[in-house]
């Protein structure tokens with residue numbers, strides 16, 4: 768339980784509920800195989816039933832952390848920072864991203880887009896969710912659209928989402944991990960028939976790294 772002062776600092780983005788931070792290899796999407804420092808911010812109420820980071824949902828389970836400390840840690844490891852969650856846009860990302868930028872770092876976000884866009888970003892990866900659609904303003908800014916394929920109806924959803932992003936946006940279909948044996952062959956077939964898409968696999972899980 769946070770006191771009022773801490774709660775106010777979190778609302779302003781001066782502190783953020785930090786779930787974990789780690790230096791690893793980006794396992795998914797356009798930057799697969801490249802090293803990056805991940806900052807995982809707690810808090811998400813989108814509620815995907817297949818979510819693989821459900822422990823991120825409740826922000827009160829993650830310590831409110833001064834962004835200065837987060838930035839200081841990040842500068843030690845990599846020039847590329849990936850901010851993920853949870854849903855990082857639950858919070859105001861302005862101060863954190865400005866602080867990272869001031870240190871010359873390149874900043875990526877992985878988001879469902881369900882909340883107002885705050886912060887300064889070099890790369891926006893949108894992973895839209897049917898149950899809480901992205902805010903319309905995010906679509907023209909998206910560099911990478913990554914749609915999770917859990918069942919066949921997700922291909923239709925992916926096409927609907929692809930119509931909303933810019934023409935130079937990178938398009939990825941990624942099997943949801945628990946159904947990957949069933950859905951990966953269908954994605955392979957789909958990409959061969961619709962080559963504007965690429966397949967994204969969660970290679971970090973195959974490599975057994977975070």
Ligand code: SF4
Pocket residue numbers: 811812813814815817818819820821823852853854879896
């Ligand atoms: S948006 Fe992401 S963190 Fe939130 S429930 Fe869905 S998969 Fe999990």
